[in-house]
Amino acid sequence: MNRPVEIQQTRRDERTEPESEVATLKNAIESKLLYTVGKDPAHASVHDWYMATALAVRDRMVDRWVETTRRTYAQSEKRVYYLSLEFLIGRLLIDSLTNLGLIGPCRTALHELGVDFDAVRNSEPDAALGNGGLGRLAACYLEAMASTGIAGFGYGIRYDHGLFRQIIRDGNQVEVPEDWLAFGNPWEFERPEVTFNIGLGGRVEPKGPGGQRFEWRPSEYVVAVAYDTPVVGWEGKRVNTLRLWSARPAAPMQFTDFNRGQYQDAFAEQVRASSISRVLYPDDSTPAGQELRLKQEYFFVSASLQDLVRRHVMQHGTVANLPKSVAMQLNDTHPALAVAELVRILIDEHKFVLRTALELTRATIAYTNHTLLPEALETWPVALMERLLPRHMQIIYQINALHLAEVAERKEISPDRVPALSLIDEHGGRRVKMGHLAFVGSHRVNGVSGLHGKLMRESVFRELHQLHPERITHITNGVTFRRWLLECNRGLADLISEAIGAAWIGDSTELERLMPLRNDAVFPDRFLEVKRRNKERLIGSVLRHLGVVLSPDSLFDVQVKRMHEYKRQLLNILEAVAHYNEIRAAPHKDWVPRVKIFAGKAAASYHRAKLIIKLINDVARIVNNDPIARDKLRILFLPNYNVSLAELVMPAADLSEQISTAGMEASGTGNMKFALNGALTIGTFDGANIEIHDHVGPDNIMIFGLRADEVAARHRAGYAPGQIVAATPALAETLAAIRGGVFSPEDPQRYVGLVDDLVSNDHFLVTADFAAYAAKQREVDALFQQRSVWAGKAITNTAKMGWFSADRAIREYAAEIWGARAED
Ligand code: 26W
DSSP: OOHHHHHHHHSOOTTOOHHHHHHHHHHHHHHHIIIIIOOOGGGOOHHHHHHHHHHHHHHHHHHHHHHHHHHHHHTTOOEEEEEOSOEEEEOOHHHHHHHHTOHHHHHHHHHHTTOOHHHHHHTSOOEEESOSHHHHHHHHHHHHHHHTTOEEEEEEEOOSBOSOEEEEETTEEEEEOOOTTTTOOTTOEEEEEEEEEEEESOEEEEESGGGOEEEEEOSEEEEEEEEEEEEEOGGGOOEEEEEEEEEEESSSOOHHHHHTTOHHHHHHHHHHHHGGGTBOOOOSSSOOOOHHHHHHHHHHHHHHHHHHHHHHHHHHSOSTTHHHHEEEEEESSTTTHHHHHHHHIIIIITOOOHHHHHHHHHHHEEEEOOOOOGGGSOEEEHHHHHHHOHHHHHHHHHHHHHHHHHHHHOTTSOGGGHHHHSSEEOSSSOEEEHHHHHHHTOSEEEESSHHHHHHHHHTTTHHHHHHOTTTEEEOOOOBOHIIIIIITOHHHHHHHHHHHOGGGGTOGGGGGGGGGGGGOSSHHHHHHHHHHHHHHHHHHHHHHHHOOOOOTTSEEEEEESOOOGGGTHHHHHHHHHHHHHHHHHSTTSOOOOEEEEEEOOOOTTOHHHHHHHHHHHHHHHHHHTOTTTTTTEEEEEESSOOHHHHHHHGGGOSEEEEOOOTTOOSOOSHHHHHHHTTOEEEEOSOTTHHHHHHHHOGGGSEEOSOOHHHHHHHHHHOOOHHHHHHHOHHHHHHHHHHHTTTTOTTSTTTTHHHHHHHHHTOTTOHHHHHHHHHHHHHHHHHHHHSHHHHHHHHHHHHHTTGGGBHHHHHHHHIIIIIOOOOOO
């Protein structure tokens, strides 16, 4: 193949004529199809075309990738390593094409080849290597680092199976294994030469004279193999790297067993080793607590640290200056072992003393906390740690001793605070508190919204904050506007660019220039027209997949996110039932037609969340089949929520449901994506909703319910949900209907436990917020009927969302945490 010529031609020259761009791309795709996929165009499937297209596009990134790497070395740029057990990247074709400026040429090239571009883009599987917000944030930040000119690297695990596929059968969630690699992954480069041995188990032995030094002798090894995916930034400025590790056995098989005919035994070890990167833990907010999870965490931390230390020493000759050239960000506590591992490397392999090793570690590492839910805070049993990572456990004890000695010196800290400050939880079985380890090993600990930062200081890290008052900071999350507006809502993006120019794509604050257009003679209508087309696109998909007919005149009310009690999908569906009752009681009233859309996965073992999915589907079945109500209220549960579904649903939403119990949603990022796409938020004063409120102003967001401090006060005072229910007839009627089996006639007992728990317990204050929420929904109806008023508010949401860009967030991380320089 004409490889050198291709490299020449594929360099993205600003002066390249679009026609030649099309021709080049067309040739490249054809030749990939023939020589790499090995298919004759006459017999190629859509997927074959997708592979050929992706491979051709990947080639375009490679020379820029090489150039970026050279620049990083030559200019000694500070490298930022984002360690995350999850990267929820979704599809990459459109993302890459957009940032390379090749959407148009690629569409034309495929068209000229007789291939439908949209069919090709839709045949890409979603890379679902994450559960929810934390994983998607990591993906947005990778793109934003490449777009703001930061030498960013993602480190994670190349799971064979990402988050399970959700099927809804008879209204129940059924989990099916996901197989994103089944037909190959065109974006990645396997690096069989980049491998590291990862030790596990074994013993720690004293080494050398004096008994001061130790050596870890692991009892087994697993090999980590690197797979690199290029991450291209806006306008192809930079191409960074996402390096994911795959586990391989240290030896292909045991020949002794094989020769004895014990075939299973011969491969047992291999199966065990590769199981480390087999599957993503599907638990959001409950620590998995299993040994395999701890192995995953250590596996990717160890591989990443060996890799980055090796790179640093190669370039700088010593690790003594590590923090000058390297910053590491821990995405939650999942990579918190990095603290112990780096200290271990510095002491055992580079002969530093503990104090210096910890100082270097702390200057290098920073940690982001993503949740305050007590049940989600990771801890590992000391006994398990001692068995799997004996040297690390020893080091954690030493770090703890140093840390507690510092506590003892501080006279203002009362000794009875020591248990709260210790890295070891002594209640019940002894456990290592990973949040504390991450805190003590980091120079900055950040929350993901203003409220979250404040609550961190007051709750989980109260004592540690008192000890290190400068350490906790907060950087409100952001989302990449390339994916979450430009790519997923082409209609709106084009309209915006036509109105204010395209500079907003690189500088999101430009969106503010839309504000005067709220009063323009035509812009608001065109804005609403785009929304309508997005709704029609979703309606088409719902019709094809679920056979349900919807009207674009209805208000599209959307709650899509992981299923969790604190996110209160239950509040939403209860209000829907109450509204249904209202409609039935006065069918001829002028109701604003509404489509309520839900989607989200529940952890397989989270029974209550799965029961709520069932309830939504049960209510949907009755409401949607009721001739009195069906034109006024529709309820849908869309199966298998993932990044691609989000890209379809969010641009079509009129109303965004962000209704968590105040104080419980660390930030939320879906809230930003909806608002950016011109949806109004109905929400509590929680997480980043508060900041969205501050940006769009109180008239352009529908806030209701208890505030975080009021929630805390209710809990303290002792809370009686039964009394609230009794005093709220609409709620009482709703709960009675659900409890009595109106929505589950085939199993009338189904929701007895759910309702009884709500009336007696209601930990998430659903009943306390119900009346305020229901009233707010009717206010929403009234607003929606005033077309131009609604349009003004929707435009304001898009216009004021500039601050919530991931570029802004990354610049803040760079300046306040990493000491790295972003481009202006
Ligand atoms: C150890 C198991 C585990 C797994 C996931 C514990 C905790 C989690 C997190 C709760 C996962 C998560 O996605 N958190 C979300 O992070 C987003 C990005 O910062 C925030 O916007 C969401 O509010 C937060 O719930």
